[in-house]
Each structure stands twice: as structure tokens, then as C-alpha cells.
Amino acid sequence: MPDIPVQQVSEVERERAGFRRKESMRSVATSIVSTIIFVALVVAVLKSSPGWPRVKESFFSAEYFALAWPQVVEGLLLNIRVLIVALAGVAVLGTSLALIRITTSAVMFPLRVVARFYTTIMRGIPMIVVLYLIGFGIPGLDLFGRIDKAVLGTVAVVMSYSAYIAEVLRAGFEDVHPSQRASARSLGLTTGQTMRLVIIPQALRKIAPALMNDFIAMQKDVGLISTLGAIDAVRAAQIVVAKTYNFTPYVVASVLFILMSVPFILLNDWYSAKLRKREQTGGMV
Amino acid sequence: MADEKHDRPISAEHAAPVFGEKVLRIDNVVKRFGDNTVLDHISFDVRKHETVALLGASGSGKSTIMKCVNLLERVDDGQIWLGATDITDPRIDQDKVRARIGVVFQQFNLFSHMTVLNNVTLSARKVHKWPRDKAEEKAMGLLRRIGMERKAKEYPDRLSGGQQQRVAICRALMMEPELLLLDEITSALDPLLVGEVLEMVGELKHQGATILMATHEMGFAHDAADRIVLLRRGKVAENGSPEEVMDYPTDPETRRFFAAYNRV
Numbered sequence: 001m002p003d004i005p006v007q008q009v010s011e012v013e014r015e016r017a018g019f020r021r022k023e024s025m026r027s028v029a030t031s032i033v034s035t036i037i038f039v040a041l042v043v044a045v046l047k048s049s050p051g052w053p054r055v056k057e058s059f060f061s062a063e064y065f066a067l068a069w070p071q072v073v074e075g076l077l078l079n080i081r082v083l084i085v086a087l088a089g090v091a092v093l094g095t096s097l098a099l100i101r102i103t104t105s106a107v108m109f110p111l112r113v114v115a116r117f118y119t120t121i122m123r124g125i126p127m128i129v130v131l132y133l134i135g136f137g138i139p140g141l142d143l144f145g146r147i148d149k150a151v152l153g154t155v156a157v158v159m160s161y162s163a164y165i166a167e168v169l170r171a172g173f174e175d176v177h178p179s180q181r182a183s184a185r186s187l188g189l190t191t192g193q194t195m196r197l198v199i200i201p202q203a204l205r206k207i208a209p210a211l212m213n214d215f216i217a218m219q220k221d222v223g224l225i226s227t228l229g230a231i232d233a234v235r236a237a238q239i240v241v242a243k244t245y246n247f248t249p250y251v252v253a254s255v256l257f258i259l260m261s262v263p264f265i266l267l268n269d270w271y272s273a274k275l276r277k278r279e280q281t282g283g284m285v
Numbered sequence: 286m287a288d289e290k291h292d293r294p295i296s297a298e299h300a301a302p303v304f305g306e307k308v309l310r311i312d313n314v315v316k317r318f319g320d321n322t323v324l325d326h327i328s329f330d331v332r333k334h335e336t337v338a339l340l341g342a343s344g345s346g347k348s349t350i351m352k353c354v355n356l357l358e359r360v361d362d363g364q365i366w367l368g369a370t371d372i373t374d375p376r377i378d379q380d381k382v383r384a385r386i387g388v389v390f391q392q393f394n395l396f397s398h399m400t401v402l403n404n405v406t407l408s409a410r411k412v413h414k415w416p417r418d419k420a421e422e423k424a425m426g427l428l429r430r431i432g433m434e435r436k437a438k439e440y441p442d443r444l445s446g447g448q449q450q451r452v453a454i455c456r457a458l459m460m461e462p463e464l465l466l467l468d469e470i471t472s473a474l475d476p477l478l479v480g481e482v483l484e485m486v487g488e489l490k491h492q493g494a495t496i497l498m499a500t501h502e503m504g505f506a507h508d509a510a511d512r513i514v515l516l517r518r519g520k521v522a523e524n525g526s527p528e529e530v531m532d533y534p535t536d537p538e539t540r541r542f543f544a545a546y547n548r549v
Contacts (some may be wrong), residue, residue: 183390183453185357190380
């Protein structure tokens with residue numbers, strides 16, 4: 001056949017496309033059916049369990065939901081304030097720890113040992129223990145007078161999360177290609193300029209998904225400051241629970257925490273997907 | 286000149302035109318990694334306006350000497366002089382010395398988070414404290430010369446490998462370095478892109494740049510270099526004109542080295 005129009009589709013291609021279409025229809029149908037069966041099973045188990053009406057009343061009561069809502073929302077404002085301050089604190093302490101960890105100069109040796117020790121210990125201790133140590137230990141020293149529980153809670157969150165963030169940052173710094181550092185140095189940039197202008201901006205791009213993931217974890221972990229008695233969303237819920245003997249307020253707090261984190265989870269997914277796409281297409285030499 | 290070279294050997298006096306003062310003087314340099322002596326009393330010079338090609342098999346010490354000149358690696362014994370400065374003296378300001386040498390590596394030269402223009406102007410703005418307009422004006426002039434002015438606002442990942450290397454050379458030239466170090470700058474490129482980069486190096490040579498380049502491009506080294514320094518097991522095996530070293534080598538091992546390349 002001498003004169004094939006450019007766009008003409010051959011029999012083979014048509015047949016393949018038809019087969020693929022049929023395959024994908026079948027897999028969509030399969031997933032719809034399996035979802036329906038799964039949901040039906042869960043509903044059936046809940047409805048048929050003898051205790052369900054009581055569970056529903058104590059955890060998902062509309063009445064108590066409305067009752068607890070304003071107080072828990074007010075508590076959440078404290079969580080948000082703590083989160084913002086802690087974020088700044090973690091950025092400063094985490095970056096400092098990471099920078100100390102990657103220096104090679106002899107002068108920094110003792111600091112390097114301290115940083116290493118700190119990140120190792122802090123990543124190992126359960127966060128609740130850090131909270132107790134700071135929240136009850138520091139006031140116990142009787143050095144500073146009365147300190148707000150929320151402040152102590154923030155300090156504990158900063159101390160704990162800085163250790164994780166420092167390790168993520170360190171990995172990011174070390175992941176920047178050595179030629180980049182060599183190029184920066186050979187342009188005459190000082191060590192500090194190389195770090196600030198070349199290494200840190202590139203590392204941040206690479207580790208942004210991991211950092212955002214830690215931020216999302218931190219959002220819910222600021223709820224742990226309730227254990228110190230600071231009246232945050234969780235504590236506010238606890239107070240209502242204690243009065244009403246109904247657990248719905250905890251659900252209220254959970255819903256609020258979820259709502260707070262969803263935008264960041266979506267943002268993180270979007271950004272990770274974008275990075276992945278860029279890395280896959282950017283393999284040009 | 287080019288057709289003559291296969292007819293008869295050209296004596297050293299004829300082959301080497303008169304170059305200026307010594308820009309780089311490598312004097313009895315020794316570098317050891319543990320028990321392994323990588324550079325064993327290496328000596329050679331690069332004169333003003335001269336292009337010297339550093340050749341040698343992998344592990345011959347080529348890249349180590351490049352790193353020593355760029356102060357990325359410390360020298361154990363001997364001296365390296367850049368003009369009147371002993372750059373192996375630990376008391377010197379290394380950042381100042383680095384700013385006097387332009388360097389291009391094999392790959393990942395450009396900073397991926399900066400546009401082409403910001404890459405080229407970085408050292409002028411941050412090290413030499415030029416105002417932005419002055420730096421950009423000069424950078425645009427350099428980019429125009431290689432036909433890349435329209436890519437000034439692009440990020441490096443939008444350029445081909447050859448374009449990236451040419452921009453990297455522009456960046457190295459920005460502060461008019463006394464010496465240009467080219468460390469296997471075409472080794473990571475698609476063979477189709479090697480030509481445009483080598484062509485640019487050829488132009489720089491004609492404009493009088495002083496170049497020390499480590500390379501595997503034997504044909505290019507032969508045609509572009511004024512002098513070939515061949516390293517073997519950490520020693521200078523040959524140091525002479527391309528004709529002497531590559532066309533009419535007397536040493537059997539040198540002959541085998543170039544013969545192996547010709548077979549590829």
C-alpha cells in the first residue's frame with residue numbers, strides 16, 4: 001500500500017486498543033463491586049452487633065457533638081498557636097543540628113558529638129516522656145517561677161521534632177551532588193555562601209515531601225500537650241467528656257484535627273507527584 | 286600546518302610558539318592516599334595563552350592533579366604556583382585563589398534551582414559584589430556570544446547537556462579567570478553534543494584563554510592543544526607538542542597508549 005494517510009490506524013492497533021478498553025472496563029467494574037461488598041459487610045457487622053446502639057450513642061451522638069463543638073474549637077486555637085510557634089522553633093533548632101552534623105571542621109567536634117547524641121536519644125524517647133520531663137521536670141526545678149503549660153508543651157514538641165527534622169535535613173544536604181558544592185567553591189563562594197545559596201535550596205526541594213509529612217505528624221502531636229493540662233482541643237474534649245459521660249467530644253476533636261491536616265496532605269501529595277514527574281522526565285543529558 | 290604534520294616531525298622549537306609568563310607552575314607535586322602514591326613528583330607549567338591537554342588512562346592521576354590545582358584536594362609535597370601565589374601554602378585565602386580560576390566539571394555544574402542568568406552572574410554578585418545590572422549586562426554579552434541569550438531565563442533542566450556545559454563555561458569565564466580548568470567536560474555528553482562544546486573551547490583558545498584541560502577526546506587534544514602532558518602511574522610520561530607526543534612518540538608505552546585509543 002503506497003499511500004497510507006499518516007493518521008490511519010492499523011488493524012493491529014485497533015485490536016489492541018479494543019482489548020485494553022475492555023480490560024480497563026472490567027477492572028473498574030471489579031473495584032466498584034468489591035467496594036460495595038466491603039461497605040455492606042462493615043455496615044452489616046455494626047448493625048447486627050448487639051452493642052451498636054450504645055456505641056453509636058456514646059461516640060457519634062449529634063446532640064453531644066453540637067454541645068462540645070464550641071469548646072473544642074476554642075481549644076483548637078491553642079493547638080494552632082502552639083503549632084505555629086513550634087514550627088518556627090523546629091526550623092531553627094532542626095537546621096542548626098543538621099548543619100552541625102555535616103560540618104567537618106575540628107573546632108566543631110564537641111558540638112558534633114552533642115548533636116549526634118541529641119538526635120539519637122530524642123528519636124528514641126517516646127514523645128509523651130519528653131512532655132512529662134519538660135512539663136513537670138522544669139517547673140520542679142523551681143528556677144523560673146511559674147511557666148505556662150502551653151509554653152512547656154511547645155518546648156517539648158520542638159525538642160522532639162527537631163531531632164527528626166535534623167536527620168531529614170542532613171540526608172537532604174548530603175544528597176546534593178558533590179559537583180554542586182565543588183562548583184560553588186570554585187566560583188569563590190565561601191562555605192557559608194555555598195550552604196545558603198546552593199546546598200540548602202536544592203536540598204529543601206528534594207526533601208520537601210518528607211518535611212511536610214513530619215509537619216502533618218506534628219499537627220496531631222501538638223494535641224499531646226493536653227497531658228500537661230494545657231486546655232487545647234483534646235483537653236477541652238476531655239473536660240466535656242468528664243461532665244457528660246459521653247465520648248462524642250473526642251470525635252469532635254478528631255474531626256477538627258483531620259480537617260486541619262487534609263489541606264496539607266493534599267498539598268504534599270500534589271507536590272510529591274510533581275517532583276516525581278519532573279525527575280522522570282528530566283533525565284536528559 | 287595541519288597537512289604538514291603527518292609528513293615530518295616538527296621540532297620542539299617550531300611547534301611551541303612563544304607564550305607569555307607562566308600562569309600555572311606545578312613543581313614536584315606529591316599526593317598520597319594512604320600507601321598509594323597517586324602523584325609522584327609531577328612537574329609541568331601552563332603559560333599565558335597556552336592550552337595544555339592532560340591525558341592519561343583512568344587512575345593515572347589526571348583528575349587528582351586537577352583537584353589539587355582547584356584546591357579541592359590537598360597536596361602532600363611540592364608546590365603549585367598560580368602567578369606569584371603558592372596556592373599549596375596553607376596560610377593563603379583559598380576562596381580568593383578559587384575566584385582566580387575558572388572551573389568546569391564533567392557534569393552537574395549548573396545550579397538547578399537558578400536560571401541560566403543567575404548561574405552565570407552568581408560569583409560576580411555574591412563574591413565580587415557587583416551590582417546586579419552590571420553583572421547581568423556582562424553575562425548577557427557572554428551568552429550572546431554562544432547564541433544562548435534567549436535561554437537566559439530558563440532553568441538548566443530545560444537545556445541539552447551540551448548547552449548546559451557551554452553555559453557552565455560562560456559562568457567560569459564571567460570573572461575573566463587567569464586560568465580555565467576543564468575537567469573532562471565532554472565525558473558525560475551524548476556524542477552528538479560533544480562537537481558544540483569543543484568548538485566553544487576552540488574559540489576560547491583563539492581568543493587567548495589559558496586552558497588546562499583533562500580530556501579523553503584525543504582528536505580534539507591533538508588539534509586544539511599547544512602541548513600534551515601525558516600522565517602514567519602518577520608520573521609525567523610525556524610533555525611536548527601534540528606532534529611529538531601523539532604522532533611520533535618514541536616511548537613504546539606511549540605508542541601503545543595512543544594505539545589503543547585509535548582502535549576504539
